[in-house]
Amino acid sequence: MQNTPKGPYKLVTLNTAPDRAKRLIGRMVDGLKDRYTIEHVANCEKMEEVEPKVREYRPHLLFSASMWSPEQAEKIKGVAEGERPGIVTHAIPQGLQVEKGPDAVVEYLMENVPLLLDSVEL
Numbered sequence: 001m002q003n004t005p006k007g008p009y010k011l012v013t014l015n016t017a018p019d020r021a022k023r024l025i026g027r028m029v030d031g032l033k034d035r036y037t038i039e040h041v042a043n044c045e046k047m048e049e050v051e052p053k054v055r056e057y058r059p060h061l062l063f064s065a066s067m068w069s070p071e072q073a074e075k076i077k078g079v080a081e082g083e084r085p086g087i088v089t090h091a092i093p094q095g096l097q098v099e100k101g102p103d104a105v106v107e108y109l110m111e112n113v114p115l116l117l118d119s120v121e122l
Contacts, residue, residue, distance in 0.1 A: 007037030009117060012053050014044045014076060015065035024102055025063075028109040036117050050076055054083040060120045062089045066096040066105065088116050 015021035025040045032038065041057045044050050054062065062080045064073050073091030080087050090112070097105050 005033060005035055005037045006117065007039075007122070009036060009038045009061055009120060009122070010041045010057060010059040011038055011061045011063065012042045012044065012050075012057055012059040013040065013063050013065065014047070014050060014068065016045050016067055017065075018043045018045055020097075020102070021065060024105050024109070027106045028113060031106070031110050032113065035114065038113075038117075047072065047076060047079070050079045051083050054080050054087065058084060060088060060122070061116065062087055063109075064089070064091045066092040066094055066098070069094055086121065088120050090116055 011025065013021045013025060021043045022040065029038045029040065038061075041059060042053045044053050050062070062076070064076050068076065068091065070091065073089075073094075076091075077089040080089050092105060092108060096108060
């Protein structure tokens with residue numbers, strides 16, 4: 001049995017509400033800390049910030065928040081992968097925060113992030 005959390009994984013988020021991103025990601029990091037070490041290294045408030053932040057921080061993961069459409073999320077993924085091949089990107093389903101609130105976002109992340117992390121090459 002593994003006692004040491006896997007990681008550290010560097011995460012960049014794309015969210016127009018940086019305080020909310022920090023809070024929700026903080027809850028997810030805390031909830032997964034027994035299995036994974038995740039460092040939320042930066043948040044981008046605009047799509048234009050993705051390329052320079054990925055270049056600067058070299059994250060393993062990039063999550064886009066639920067305010068972005070699937071089309072925008074694909075564009076974001078392309079920019080991130082162009083800057084750091086192999087980065088794992090994930091788009092939180094559009095509207096989840098608005099329709100079901102922050103607890104639903106944290107629950108969604110807790111269910112889905114372990115699958116993503118297990119696919120990341122450190």
